[in-house]
Amino acid sequence: MSQKVRVRFAPSPTGGLHLGGVRTVLFNYLFAKKHSGDFIVRIEDTDQSRFVVGAETYIFDCLKWCGLTPDESVVHGGPYTPYRQSERKVIYRQYAEQLVKNGHAYYAFDTPAELEKMRELLKTKGSSSLQYDHHVRMSMNNSLRLLAEETQHLLDAGTPYVIRIKILPNDFIPFKDLIRGDINFDTNTVDDKVLLKADGMPTYHLAVVVDDFLMKITHAFRGEEWLPSAPVHILLWKHLFGLDVMPQWAHLPLILKPDGNGKLSKRDGDRLGFPVYAMDWSDPGTNEITKGFKEIGFLPEAFINLLAVLGWNDGTEQEIFSMEELIEKFNIEKVHKGGAKFDFEKAKWFNHEWIKKLAVAHYYQRVKNIFESNGIDITDENYLKKVMELVKERCTLLPDFYTQGSFFFRAPVSIDIAAIQPKWDDKKNLFFIELLKTWELSTLWDATDLEVSFREIAAANQLKTGELMLPLRIMLVGGKFGPGVFEIAGTIGKEATITRIEHTLSLIE
RNA sequence: GCCGCGUUGGUCAAGAGGUUAAGACGCCUCCCUUUCACGGAGGAAUCACGGGUUCGAGUCCCGUACGUGGUACCA
Numbered sequence: 127m128s129q130k131v132r133v134r135f136a137p138s139p140t141g142g143l144h145l146g147g148v149r150t151v152l153f154n155y156l157f158a159k160k161h162s163g164d165f166i167v168r169i170e171d172t173d174q175s176r177f178v179v180g181a182e183t184y185i186f187d188c189l190k191w192c193g194l195t196p197d198e199s200v201v202h203g204g205p206y207t208p209y210r211q212s213e214r215k216v217i218y219r220q221y222a223e224q225l226v227k228n229g230h231a232y233y234a235f236d237t238p239a240e241l242e243k244m245r246e247l248l249k250t251k252g253s254s255s256l257q258y259d260h261h262v263r264m265s266m267n268n269s270l271r272l273l274a275e276e277t278q279h280l281l282d283a284g285t286p287y288v289i290r291i292k293i294l295p296n297d298f299i300p301f302k303d304l305i306r307g308d309i310n311f312d313t314n315t316v317d318d319k320v321l322l323k324a325d326g327m328p329t330y331h332l333a334v335v336v337d338d339f340l341m342k343i344t345h346a347f348r349g350e351e352w353l354p355s356a357p358v359h360i361l362l363w364k365h366l367f368g369l370d371v372m373p374q375w376a377h378l379p380l381i382l383k384p385d386g387n388g389k390l391s392k393r394d395g396d397r398l399g400f401p402v403y404a405m406d407w408s409d410p411g412t413n414e415i416t417k418g419f420k421e422i423g424f425l426p427e428a429f430i431n432l433l434a435v436l437g438w439n440d441g442t443e444q445e446i447f448s449m450e451e452l453i454e455k456f457n458i459e460k461v462h463k464g465g466a467k468f469d470f471e472k473a474k475w476f477n478h479e480w481i482k483k484l485a486v487a488h489y490y491q492r493v494k495n496i497f498e499s500n501g502i503d504i505t506d507e508n509y510l511k512k513v514m515e516l517v518k519e520r521c522t523l524l525p526d527f528y529t530q531g532s533f534f535f536r537a538p539v540s541i542d543i544a545a546i547q548p549k550w551d552d553k554k555n556l557f558f559i560e561l562l563k564t565w566e567l568s569t570l571w572d573a574t575d576l577e578v579s580f581r582e583i584a585a586a587n588q589l590k591t592g593e594l595m596l597p598l599r600i601m602l603v604g605g606k607f608g609p610g611v612f613e614i615a616g617t618i619g620k621e622a623t624i625t626r627i628e629h630t631l632s633l634i635e
Numbered sequence: 636g637c638c639g640c641g642u643u644g645g646u647c648a649a650g651a652g653g654u655u656a657a658g659a660c661g662c663c664u665c666c667c668u669u670u671c672a673c674g675g676a677g678g679a680a681u682c683a684c685g686g687g688u689u690c691g692a693g694u695c696c697c698g699u700a701c702g703u704g705g706u707a708c709c710a
Contacts, residue, residue, distance in 0.1 A: 354706075
């Protein structure tokens with residue numbers, strides 16, 4: 127098959143973009159790009175009751191941040207427009223009617239109350255299945271049981287109805303999943319799913335099949351939760367377009383909660399203190415903001431990287447992959463079958479690695495914004511970059527640059543006097559007074575010169591430099607952290623260094 | 636309940652019949668660094684369990700347990 131590879135990501139605009147969603151996009155994207163194919167984003171907004179304003183724009187913002195650019199979509203255009211299912215409503219009905227005509231589907235007039243009654247009845251009868259299927263359909267209110275005239279009469283009267291697929295019992299539906307291999311479904315266990323809803327909208331089942339066909343999708347990768355309904359989709363392909371043009375399937379494993387059991391949800395993130403969404407999501411109904419990976423300080427490179435290796439690896443020891451490497455090395459058949467528990471510690475490790483790996487210019491603007499939102503105006507770009515270079519290896523998340531580097535811009539707010547007080551004595555005090563005198567006269571001001579004079583004075587006073595470096599650090603930084611202390615003094619400059627030493631000295635006395 | 640899918644250290648995982656069962660995160664010890672971090676050395680798993688098949692099984696088959704998904708006019 128030399129057909130051009132075409133994949134799609136088909137989100138519903140119902141809220142924040144979940145980790146698992148991004149990974150689904152990513153695997154689709156990687157596969158498409160690896161095979162020089164197209165990546166399509168189709169909005170599946172067929173459930174009007176769940177529609178959320180802003181969710182669609184938000185999804186595209188997330189994709190943009192992640193660097194996963196669609197080739198075709200509602201915003202990028204393309205030859206198969208419209209890419210929003212609500213705007214394709216008329217198309218689906220034609221296919222649904224066609225199925226009815228060919229005997230593969232039927233009209234059903236059952237009201238929700240009647241459906242409820244049916245299930246209750248099945249339950250009391252101790253039936254193993256509560257499904258609307260060949261066991262019960264001939265006792266329901268549908269065009270299979272009704273006479274043709276009766277059906278027509280109901281239709282003419284404008285009675286609400288749905289169109290359901292007619293699943294024939296005692297059959298098997300085999301298909302190949304790129305990740306799971308051969309799978310075989312017994313039609314006795316699949317129900318007569320609704321294809322077209324009473325409001326005229328298609329359900330997911332009809333819409334995916336029709337759109338995947340119309341948009342010439344060659345590979346359909348989606349979450350594992352779709353596996354049980356795969357036989358319905360395959361039957362639809364068979365009846366509508368033929369199995370020979372059906373895309374190849376792959377059902378991706380789920381991302382699970384780190385503790386306990388179950389699928390990772392937004393609530394778990396709130397509970398355990400880490401994000402689950404790609405970017406901040408603000409619920410238009412409640413105005414509640416849910417934190418995103420971007421906003422807590424993740425780099426998109428790291429986010430993509432950690433998602434890619436959650437459920438996939440190339441079989442080597444490599445763990446750090448750029449998007450280019452992922453495109454080159456990705457292989458859908460090496461994706462795991464089992465779900466993976468999400469580990470936020472490891473996620474942070476990826477970010478740390480990417481902060482170290484990337485040039486600071488890559489994320490300079492974001493760090494600058496963090497400093498400015500903390501009240502530090504950045505007037506000298508090179509100075510901030512120098513600071514970033516100095517502290518980057520101790521930063522895991524972008525806001526760490528502020529906590530690790532704010533003292534390069536202003537005197538520490540709190541000084542950990544307790545760390546020097548116990549070992550403080552007159553000799554040390556005199557040392558610092560002498561140091562101040564020397565440094566005040568100093569015309570040169572760089573790390574190595576400062577260290578030399580520092581050591582000379584220490585030696586002259588018969589003091590160990592080690593016992594003096596910690597106090598100096600506390601004076602300049604406020605605490606026991608940061609890069610080399612002379613590096614710091616050299617960077618913040620003569621005036622700041624002297625002021626801070628004097629200040630702390632006055633606190634000790 | 637029924638149906639599907641899955642199960643290698645706390646977590647992510649390599650492994651496609653014969654290996655001392657990789658590596659990473661986290662944890663612990665040590666080295667480097669008279670801060671913190673980076674970097675380096677080292678420590679901890681018999682592969683869910685029970686049966687098979689085989690000269691030989693983490694790797695193949697069956698069963699059980701556990702987990703997970705579905706069972707909507709939601710996707």
